[in-house]
Amino acid sequence: xxxxxxxxxxxxxxxxxxxxxxxxxxxxxxxxxxxxxxxxxxxxxxxxxxxxxxxxxxxxxxxxxxxxxxxxxxxxxxxxxxxxxxxxxxxxxxxxxxxxxxxxxxxxxxxxxxxxxxxxxxxxxxxxxxxxxxxxxxxxxxxxxxxxxxxxxxxxxxxxxxxxxxxxxxxxxxxxxxxxxxxxxxxxxxxxxxxxxxxxxxxxxxxxxxxxxxxxxxxxxxxxxxxxxxxxxxxxxxxxxxxxxxxxxxxxxxxxxxxxxxxxxxxxxxxxxxxxxxxxxxxxxxxxxxxxxxxxxxxxxxxxxxxxxxxxxxxxxxxxxxxxxxxxxxxxxxxxxxxxxxxxx
Ligand SMILES: O=C(O)CCC(=O)C(=O)O
Ligand SMILES: [Fe+2]
Numbered sequence: 348x349x350x351x352x353x354x355x356x357x358x359x360x361x362x363x364x365x366x367x368x369x370x371x372x373x374x375x376x377x378x379x380x381x382x383x384x385x386x387x388x389x390x391x392x393x394x395x396x397x398x399x400x401x402x403x404x405x406x407x408x409x410x411x412x413x414x415x416x417x418x419x420x421x422x423x424x425x426x427x428x429x430x431x432x433x434x435x436x437x438x439x440x441x442x443x444x445x446x447x448x449x450x451x452x453x454x455x456x457x458x459x460x461x462x463x464x465x466x467x468x469x470x471x472x473x474x475x476x477x478x479x480x481x482x483x484x485x486x487x488x489x490x491x492x493x494x495x496x497x498x499x500x501x502x503x504x505x506x507x508x509x510x511x512x513x514x515x516x517x518x519x520x521x522x523x524x525x526x527x528x529x530x531x532x533x534x535x536x537x538x539x540x541x542x543x544x545x546x547x548x549x550x551x552x553x554x555x556x557x558x559x560x561x562x563x564x565x566x567x568x569x570x571x572x573x574x575x576x577x578x579x580x581x582x583x584x585x586x587x588x589x590x591x592x593x594x595x596x597x598x599x600x601x602x603x604x605x606x607x608x609x610x611x612x613x614x615x616x617x618x619x620x621x622x623x624x625x626x627x628x629x630x631x632x633x634x635x636x637x638x639x640x641x642x643x644x645x646x647x648x649x650x651x652x653x654x655x656x657x658x659x660x661x662x663x664x665x666x667x668x669x670x671x672x673x674x675x676x677x678x679x680x681x682x683x684x685x686x687x688x689x690x691x692x
Pocket of ligand 1: 486498505510527541542651652653667669
């Protein structure tokens with residue numbers, strides 16, 4: 348099979364906002380899969396596992412490797428990329444139904460794929476208030492969480508949002524992940540689940556001047572993520588300082604939206620927020636993730652969402668593994684836990 352390198356879908360030449368799509372050649376998928384089949388659980392020594400996965404992924408064809416690295420390092424590259432024909436575990440145990448790692452998983456190919464791709468973008472990190480600080484997150488529908496605005500949901504549309512982290516300095520957009528990587532182990536039964544990405548460049552191009560000016564003003568307070576408010580505030584709101592939702596250079600805007608609620612401070616801000624969710628829906632790139640595919644998501648260049656789907660809790664539900672990736676651990680060192688490298692408050 349010939350490799351499709353940097354197939355840019357869509358018709359927005361020069362904007363850099365379309366979905367990038369890459370596929371591993373079959374021979375590379377097989378070779379990477381053979382190496383990753385020998386991997387032990389990466390949780391035992393994350394720094395060793397990231398080094399080994401880096402070595403394995405170094406065998407990707409140079410043009411593909413360069414595309415992935417460019418995705419991570421350049422402001423003008425797409426905000427979302429799909430990587431296909433990835434190796435998969437030979438045997439996949441039932442999908443866990445509690446959002447925790449499956450104790451029955453005996454091989455670590457999916458974890459290796461996740462860490463290999465993540466390592467090309469930066470450093471995988473854990474947050475104590477998200478999946479107990481684990482580095483590899485299991486994203487599955489969880490009974491009781493169907494209608495929540497969290498990664499445990501299924502029956503409610505998960506609104507366009509950024510993955511953010513509470514920080515006592517009052518800003519929740521600074522210490523959060525620069526990227527998310529989502530590796531699909533199992534699709535949902537009906538194939539209904541769709542992940543969406545709305546690029547801030549497309550969003551700003553579709554907004555009127557007044558609304559954009561409002562969104563660029565510090566007229567919004569973000570609620571801290573669900574994991575934080577449950578653990579530290581009995582589920583009550585813990586709001587950030589007033590911030591703009593869109594910031595930065597016109598050609599390279601950054602966007603931040605909290606999944607757990609945004610409080611607009613004026614009537615104009617309220618209207619602008621509604622318009623923002625509308626525009627996100629209209630410009631969004633839909634991606635129905637399938638096993639053997641991973642989605643690379645820039646958490647600053649755009650916002651993501653997930654459609655409704657139907658869980659059955661029969662062990663065959665949708666199963667993604669996810670990492671949070673920072674370009675640098677240095678800029679969040681004040682949040683580092685004293686006991687575990689890569690894990691943060
Ligand atoms: O389930 C998905 O497709 C994405 C969920 C999500 O927002 C996340 O994992 O951060
Ligand atoms: Fe998310």
